[in-house]
Amino acid sequence: MRSRPLILPALDLLLVAWAWLLAFWFRFNLDIPEEFLDLLLATIYWPVGAYGVGLAAFRVHRQIWRYTSVTDLNRLAFAISSAALFTAAAILMMRYPSFPRSVLLLHPLLVALLLGAARAGWRTWNDRGNQAAADGKPLVVIGSIADVAATLGTLRASRQWALVGIVSPDPLETGRSLQGLPVLSRLQDLGDAMRKTMATTAVVAAAPGSAARREALMRASDLGVSLLTLPRPDEWLHAQGSTEPRKVELEDLLGRLPVQLDVAGLADxxxxxxxxxxxxxxxxxxxxxxxxxxxxxxxxxxxxxxxxxxxxxxxxxxxxxxxxxxxxxxxxxxxxxxxxxxxxxxxxxxxxxxxxxxxxxxxxxxxxxxxxxxxxxxxxxxxxxxxxxxxxxxxxxxxxxxxxxxxxxxxxxxxxxxxxxxxxxxxxxxxxxxxxxxxxLGSSGSVVPLFTNQIARGGPVTVTHPDIVRYFMTIPEAxxxxxxxxxxxxxxxxxxxxxxxPVKIVELARMLIRLSGKTEQDVPITYSGLRPGEKxxxxxxxxxxxxxxxxxxxxxxxxxxxxxxxxxxxxxxxxxxxxxxxxxxxxxxxxxxxxxxxxxx
CATH class of the missing domain: 3.40.50.720 (NAD(P)-binding Rossmann-like Domain)
Structure with missing residues (x-):
């Protein structure tokens, strides 16, 4: 299998040679005279060699076609431009008789078209294959187009789900599409989107701690929709790199920005x-x-x-x-x-x-x-x-x-x-x-384990006062x-x-009830009054x-x-x-x- 990495660079050079032939072909209205056919064959090694060097210099051969991005295409464009200039300089310096100079302009355009199309086609084929390989469970993505764009590649790589649409908190995005995935509705109409796609599960791509996440939780609970999210970066380390969607947790709804540590100082x-x-x-x-x-x-x-x-x-x-x-x-x-x-x-x-x-x-x-x-x-x-x-x-x-x-x-x-x-x-x-x-959150003696146990027993969840608020952070952050x-x-x-x-304790209780898949009708909230010494x-x-x-x-x-x-x-x-x-x-x-x-x- 050591020869496998050589296949794609060889295919690139084959397409470069094919573009050289097409450039002559288009130049002479699809009928290359015999004397220019000889000239084509006599000069073809210049573009193949120049593009081979250019693609290698910009490390285009290290790209993985199925994950081709805009950055990869930019690098490809730089490689093509530099190779085209070198080819033109070499051909002109060699003074080939009657060489059609328009070929030097047509060729890099055709190379860009062929190499870009090969990569885009390969990625499209793989994306279609990933969707076909999924077990047919439709999945709706909740978030703005900007939020979804940042996670779409990860979601499409999942072998378990088939993406069917986006539900955005921004009503102006309804009707648009992202990489072929339509924005079905605004968040307030989540139920309509779920019925239209026959999906029973949604994944939240909105930023941790955002209002969109909390609203999605409340609406999903009322609709009986299973709500998922992608793992946080710290969880990737503990989950051996797993990026499969998981159930939403309280930390996702109260999410805070990761702590910036002085790693070098702490290591010392x-x-x-x-x-x-x-x-x-x-x-x-x-x-x-x-x-x-x-x-x-x-x-x-x-x-x-x-x-x-x-x-x-x-x-x-x-x-x-x-x-x-x-x-x-x-x-x-x-x-x-x-x-x-x-x-x-x-x-x-x-x-x-x-x-x-x-x-x-x-x-x-x-x-x-x-x-x-x-x-x-x-x-x-x-x-x-x-x-x-x-x-x-x-x-x-x-x-x-x-x-x-x-x-x-x-x-x-x-x-x-x-x-x-x-x-x-x-x-x-x-x-x-x-x-x-x-x-x-989650520390011994805190309200979260208490509320969780009360919810498991069917309630009621006891909150001391409707206006009581507290500051919260996660155990790792603290x-x-x-x-x-x-x-x-x-x-x-x-x-x-x-x-x-600060977070209202009653809102915390409501979020925990919804995370359990229940509503306040199933698990009521009662107020017990402030305890001695409590603010x-x-x-x-x-x-x-x-x-x-x-x-x-x-x-x-x-x-x-x-x-x-x-x-x-x-x-x-x-x-x-x-x-x-x-x-x-x-x-x-x-x-x-x-x-x-x-x-x-």
Whole structure:
């Protein structure tokens, strides 16, 4: 089969020779005199040789005909132009007697026609073959012509579907066509288009997070239409390059632009180094471990209080990164001696602290002291451990609930930020930063798993208030921005992530209901009222804070006016003296003294 790549270049040269013959033929009105026939044969090696060199110089032979694009045709045009000039120069310099110069003009036109037609014909044949090879399932594409054009090649390469038309959110595009695929209707008339084509499935080509995607979901659910989308680029890596359409997920509807990472900087930070992650078995911690493993970390020390969570993480990372040295500890961040022993043994260069209690209602009643012991003392223990073992960087995962907190969990995380800034003053050699962000889609304790379970049971889906809004981002995006902040941060800084636009929780519930193939008539939504300490909306900055930009478009630095110092010894003493079950009133009063912006609700 080694000779197969030579077939197409040979065919090109054969067409070049055929065009030379046709140029003479047309020049003499389809009847070439005998003396000019001899001249044709005597000169044919010039165009064949010149075009052979020109096509090779522009690497036209490397093109795959079935995927010929406008770029390929442009390259072909440059090759033909240069070869035509060389052929004309050679023929004229050789001074062949009575050579018809019009042939030199006709020939490149005929070559362009023949070579372009060969490629277009081959692609058309293959596209028809792909459609014929599909199993007959008609598929409608939803999106503007510009969106569909970017994905049409991928969709047509699928062996499972046959494309039958486009439904566009732009009514002005109705009646037009794209590469032979008609725009059947506007999005509001999706039902008519589905009935006309007898399709039961549609694929959304509109941009992630666009209004067209959300409207398509709502209409498809009402019509009983199965809605698909193409995999995101990050999924191609995990799916061995699969580009087959898949079911629409919540991330597709709330989609955000991919995070731009300083890959070279992160590789320098992690490659061959020891990195320690607390809360490694949690939603954010485990994703941090996955991302860090990608950058060639020398040794990854994973710490979590949950035996099951750390076991699951061990199994996953061993399978995905068998060459990486992973060490998996069951340990509690509240035990400073245990943390110190782990750190002194492995000497991590970078520490990520993701261990925390984060469920607002649970920490608001009955468990207030647990929030202080883990979120505050645990943070202090890990931060000091990082400094004592000589780590170059420490990154704490914080939350938007730490801003003007109205609950114990948020106030404990704000106090943890102050503790990190206090420890930073003790260990000048270590860069300490905190990173705030909002809710993470699919993380443990978030509303998405709760709503999913309620929908599976047939409802109702409980929303606390019709106007409550939250910021959301995906777990990989959150983890990547934590890594980026750790790379670029200066000691004592608090980073604020660009969380995009807030999302109404009731709209989130409606989208999840539609994604399950049901409607609000099947699964009703009820309102339970705000829980203790819960806000209608979350903030990313306190009233006395402003931000400064950073080189990364999704990261800003919070600037706090009159930064409050924390008395570490007094803090440790009070929590120890409070005992296992302190008065909630007393605890909140002490917490307000440490975090003045905390206002209990």
């Amino acid at each position: 930070l992690f490659s061959g180094q020891t990195v320690l992650v607390t809360g490694a078995g949690g939603s954010i911690g485990s994703e941090l471990c996955r991302q860090i493993a990608r950058f060639g970390v020398g040794r990854l020390v994973c710490v979590d209080v949950s035996e099951f969570a750390i076991y699951q993480l061990e199994q996953e990372l061993r399978a995905a990164h068998p060459q990486m040295q992973g060490l998996y500890y069951t340990a509690n961040v509240r035990e400073a001696a245990r943390l110190g022993a782990i750190a002194q043994r492995h000497r991590p260069a970078v520490v990520f602290h993701a261990a925390a209690y984060k469920h607002v209602p649970l920490m608001e009643d009955l468990n207030e002291i647990e929030a202080l012991r883990t979120n505050v003392l645990g943070t202090m223990n890990v931060a000091r451990m990082a400094g004592e073992c000589g780590a170059s960087r420490f990154v704490q995962v914080s939350t938007d609930k730490a801003v003007n907190p109205t609950n114990v969990m948020g106030a404990s995380k704000r106090l943890a930020e102050l503790v990190v800034q206090g420890v930073a003053r003790e260990f000048a050699a270590t860069q300490y930063v905190s990173v705030r962000f909002g809710n993470v 983890a990547q921005l934590v890594l980026q902040a750790g790379l670029m941060g200066q000691s004592g800084q608090i980073f604020v992530l660009d969380m995009g636009e 209608l909306f979350e903030e990313l900055l306190a009233n006395d804070e402003t931000t400064e930009p950073t080189p990364h478009p999704k990261l800003r630095v919070a600037k706090t006016n009159g930064q409050q110092a924390v008395e570490m010894a007094a803090l440790v003493h009070w929590i120890a003296e409070a005992g296992p079950a302190p008065s909630g009133t007393e605890l909140r009063a002490w917490l307000r003294a440490q975090v003045p912006e905390y206002v209990a609700r």
